[in-house]
Amino acid sequence: MxxxxxxxxxxxxxxxxxxxxxxxxxxxxxxxxxxxxxxxxxxxxxxxxxxxxxxxxxxxxxxxxxxxxxxxxxxxxxxxxxxxxxxxxxxxxxxxxxxxxxxxxxxxxxxxxxxxxxxxxxxxxxxxxxxxxxxxxxxxxxxxxxxxxxxxxxxxxRPRFEADPAARRRITERFLGACMEGDLAGLTGLLAEDATLVGDGGGKAKAPLRVLEGASKVGRFLASLPGNADRFFASLGIASPVPWDEIRFEVTEVNGGPAAAVSFGSRVVALVVLEVVDDRVQHVYLVANPDKMSRLRTPDPS
Structure with missing residues (x-):
């Protein structure tokens, strides 16, 4: 009882x-x-x-x-x-x-x-x-x-005019595509002028140690990710050359909203959550600390 x-x-x-x-x-x-x-x-x-x-x-x-x-x-x-x-x-x-x-x-x-x-x-x-x-x-x-x-x-x-879930998902998809292509112009076009990026690697994965501020700085960092991917995966113990056929970049749902997930094999290794206001990305949250990934399902490949 x-x-x-x-x-x-x-x-x-x-x-x-x-x-x-x-x-x-x-x-x-x-x-x-x-x-x-x-x-x-x-x-x-x-x-x-x-x-x-x-x-x-x-x-x-x-x-x-x-x-x-x-x-x-x-x-x-x-x-x-x-x-x-x-x-x-x-x-x-x-x-x-x-x-x-x-x-x-x-x-x-x-x-x-x-x-x-x-x-x-x-x-x-x-x-x-x-x-x-x-x-x-x-x-x-x-x-x-x-x-x-x-x-x-x-x-x-909290912003007064947040985007609805459908709009957030569309922007997250465009954002992920621009990141994967290293498209600085595309990223800058999605970011609010005073956008910020907060990264959490917990000292166990590559992520900014301080908050990045401004569309230009945030955009440059995001556009540089494809070129620095080997360093990021190395910080997670994934040896170079990176097995790209085992890595997926997809939009999934986290905490009731859309997020961009990077998965390796059966685990999520990085997550990007966007706060969208007036159809612009106001805040970017990058979670890469492996200790915080265990409650995430890998996106359905279908």
Whole structure:
């Protein structure tokens, strides 16, 4: 019975933890720890198992996020969220899918751990303020203030006129084609004038250590990728000459939106996610850290 109750809520708990942490591997660890705590509790003494489990998972996630941010001070280069092919909670509703979008997870990194937890519980899962207050151990009025501050912060940093999914996919396809051809003019034409590129190689794969700013600089870097492909694959342990017949470049779906994936054999080795505003690429997110690729399915070759 104890196991059945936990499994009934596992999807919800994993979804909460992933959105708070931005890391699927950390979310799995948190949910496992929540299970260990639940296994020592007498279920008959818990009036509301869902509320109890969400509280435990949220508090564990907040603590882990605080610890993770301290460790990230020594992270090599920029840190980006861990992408996933499917939402951890199998989110089907539009508002749930939006809450796991990669660009939003990047923005959530700028919140404090407490603000992020409140934002996730309220905006993604529509928990009542009174329940969120009990989760974080604050008065309801203070919780509402935290939620308002987090929501305002996110709205300030998210574009007002994002492209719809179909337009994003078309632009991602054109962007991938221009990158593969080293087409500087084509890339520059797709980029907003103040475009940025954030790379995350984690010190384990070739990626920019600092944010690139401006269409010219971002475009030149992207156009140079075909000529530097051997160096990138070498950083992943793929010896030169690169077996190009085993490498694929395709548009796939990640975190509920389109992304350009580079696959070698049966694994994704690099991922590019675009944030598109007014039909121009505003932000380019390049994830190459191999530790963050395990939750990605290789695109269907068909």
């Amino acid at each position: 104890t196991t059945d109750v936990f499994e009934e809520h596992r999807s919800l708990l994993t979804g909460v933890a992933y959105r708070i942490l931005g890391s699927a591997s950390d979310a799995e660890d948190v949910v496992q720890e929540a299970w260990l705590r639940w296994s020592t509790v007498d279920p008959g003494r818990v009036d509301d198992p869902r509320a109890y489990l969400v509280t435990v998972t949220s508090r564990l996630s907040i603590d882990r996020l605080r610890s993770a941010r301290s460790r990230r001070e020594s992270y090599v280069g920029e840190w980006l969220p861990e992408p996933v092919s499917e939402a951890p909670d199998g989110a089907a509703r539009a508002e749930m899918a939006d809450s796991v979008e990669f660009a939003l997870l990047v923005v959530l990194e700028t919140l404090t751990p407490l603000e992020r937890a409140v934002f996730v519980l309220r905006e993604a899962f529509q928990f009542p303020y009174a329940e969120i207050a009990r989760v974080i151990g604050r008065e309801e009025a203070a919780t509402r203030q935290l939620a308002r501050r987090a929501r305002d912060h996110v709205q300030e940093r």
